[in-house]
Amino acid sequence: MANETVIIGQSSEITRAIALAEQVAPTDVSVLLTGESGTGKEVFAKFIHEKSRRAAKPYVPINCGAIPESILESELFGHEKGSFTGATGQRKGYFESADGGTIFLDEIGETPLDVQVKLLRVLETGEFQRVGSSQTERVDVRVIAATNRRLEDEVRDRRFREDLYYRLRTVELRLPPLRERRSDILLLAEKFIRDFEKKHGLKFVGFTTDATEALLRYHFAGNVRELRNIIESLIVLERNEKITPETLSKYLQPIPTDKASVVSPSTLPALYRTEPSLADAAIPPEMMYRALLGLQADVAELKRMLVGLIEKVSSPSLFLPAGDKALPPKPVGSDNLRDILQAFYEKAAGAGQIPSLHELERYAITETLKRHGGNKRKTAEVLGITERTLYRKINEYKLDD
Numbered sequence: 001m002a003n004e005t006v007i008i009g010q011s012s013e014i015t016r017a018i019a020l021a022e023q024v025a026p027t028d029v030s031v032l033l034t035g036e037s038g039t040g041k042e043v044f045a046k047f048i049h050e051k052s053r054r055a056a057k058p059y060v061p062i063n064c065g066a067i068p069e070s071i072l073e074s075e076l077f078g079h080e081k082g083s084f085t086g087a088t089g090q091r092k093g094y095f096e097s098a099d100g101g102t103i104f105l106d107e108i109g110e111t112p113l114d115v116q117v118k119l120l121r122v123l124e125t126g127e128f129q130r131v132g133s134s135q136t137e138r139v140d141v142r143v144i145a146a147t148n149r150r151l152e153d154e155v156r157d158r159r160f161r162e163d164l165y166y167r168l169r170t171v172e173l174r175l176p177p178l179r180e181r182r183s184d185i186l187l188l189a190e191k192f193i194r195d196f197e198k199k200h201g202l203k204f205v206g207f208t209t210d211a212t213e214a215l216l217r218y219h220f221a222g223n224v225r226e227l228r229n230i231i232e233s234l235i236v237l238e239r240n241e242k243i244t245p246e247t248l249s250k251y252l253q254p255i256p257t258d259k260a261s262v263v264s265p266s267t268l269p270a271l272y273r274t275e276p277s278l279a280d281a282a283i284p285p286e287m288m289y290r291a292l293l294g295l296q297a298d299v300a301e302l303k304r305m306l307v308g309l310i311e312k313v314s315s316p317s318l319f320l321p322a323g324d325k326a327l328p329p330k331p332v333g334s335d336n337l338r339d340i341l342q343a344f345y346e347k348a349a350g351a352g353q354i355p356s357l358h359e360l361e362r363y364a365i366t367e368t369l370k371r372h373g374g375n376k377r378k379t380a381e382v383l384g385i386t387e388r389t390l391y392r393k394i395n396e397y398k399l400d401d
């Protein structure tokens with residue numbers, strides 16, 4: 001088969017996952033792929049489809065997190081003409097397009113509860129209704145779902161239906177992070193070197209022994225995706241010499257120690273995160289107050305950032321050099337987005353090209369993703385936007401991989 005999916009790895013962890021994938025592939029059972037960002041969930045979904053009896057039928061991957069909630073149901077199940085403003089004709093949904101084949105519901109944890117009910121029904125009976133129709137349709141679709149959230153936490157917090165969760169995880173395939181299977185690092189690196197040499201028509205000299213060891217020790221918060229990005233950067237930018245640990249270190253991220261200043265579940269006291277019985281309790285006023293203060297700080301920070309940029313547009317000479325004491329203090333834990341954007345702005349303006357807001361946004365997202373090894377949840381947290389907005393913007397700017 002052309003472009004057959006190959007899963008690289010020889011560690012016992014990945015070999016076990018491949019064996020399980022091969023075992024379930026020929027059946028129609030639903031599979032839930034879990035694991036951190038960049039561990040290969042999408043690769044496994046495609047692999048399972050290709051090894052199934054549905055291989056010659058459609059494989060329809062959908063990122064539930066990237067589709068606006070308001071149109072997700074009609075995207076999945078289709079709609080009738082006039083069923084909502086803008087529905088100018090009848091439209092088939094992804095489930096119908098996938099009939100006979102496999103649907104891959106990526107970021108399933110981002111699906112709103114009302115759509116979850118309909119997913120459960122189609123999973124159990126193969127039946128659904130188009131939006132605006134009372135007629136029941138039937139499809140024969142195998143469902144593979146993926147998430148980098150802990151769905152059991154989502155169930156506990158009532159954001160994910162328990163029945164759907166159990167239905168989806170008939171078989172759960174947990175993909176191990178790269179740092180738990182270090183024996184795969186060099187194999188993967190070699191594959192990516194070959195791929196990118198070919199793609200860019202370049203030759204790569206290689207790594208010194210010390211650099212290889214540094215690569216083997218690295219934490220890879222962004223997993224295989226981060227390794228792939230590192231290799232591509234090295235091939236494009238550093239191909240002429242053997243890569244030393246010094247050169248390599250320019251492309252590795254320090255272990256993140258900062259905490260984003262935005263209030264998120266991970267910044268709340270553990271008590272409020274882990275006690276199920278407290279999940280439903282009213283949030284105490286002091287917590288609300290702290291959350292508001294956090295938000296206020298973020299808004300102030302954004303305002304400062306924008307004012308700085310506007311000042312620069314109207315009068316470049318007024319802009320103070322970085323490090324000047326008159327500048328607002330560096331924000332704690334905001335990843336210095338302001339500095340990142342300022343540097344970008346100065347470079348572009350220096351070249352006589354004032355960047356547009358879109359370019360600044362695109363840059364802020366690319367840079368923050370890079371700094372967090374492609375981890376979308378962390379990036380969204382740092383940028384103070386929801387994961388859904390981030391997915392939408394990644395799509396919009398075509399930033400994925």
Ligand SMILES: Nc1ncnc2c1ncn2[C@@H]1O[C@H](COP(=O)(O)OP(=O)(O)OP(=O)(O)O)[C@@H](O)[C@H]1O
Pocket residue numbers: 006007008009035036037038039040041042043044147148224225228374376401
């Ligand atoms: N075992 C593997 N062999 C070869 N390539 C891999 C493997 N695992 C991951 N990759 C590559 O790493 C990158 C990230 O993988 P993938 O998109 O499947 O991750 P993911 O788990 O879906 O991440 P996210 O949660 O961020 O969507 C892709 O370019 C993929 O091709």
Ligand SMILES: [Mg+2]
Pocket residue numbers: 041042106
């Ligand atoms: Mg994915």
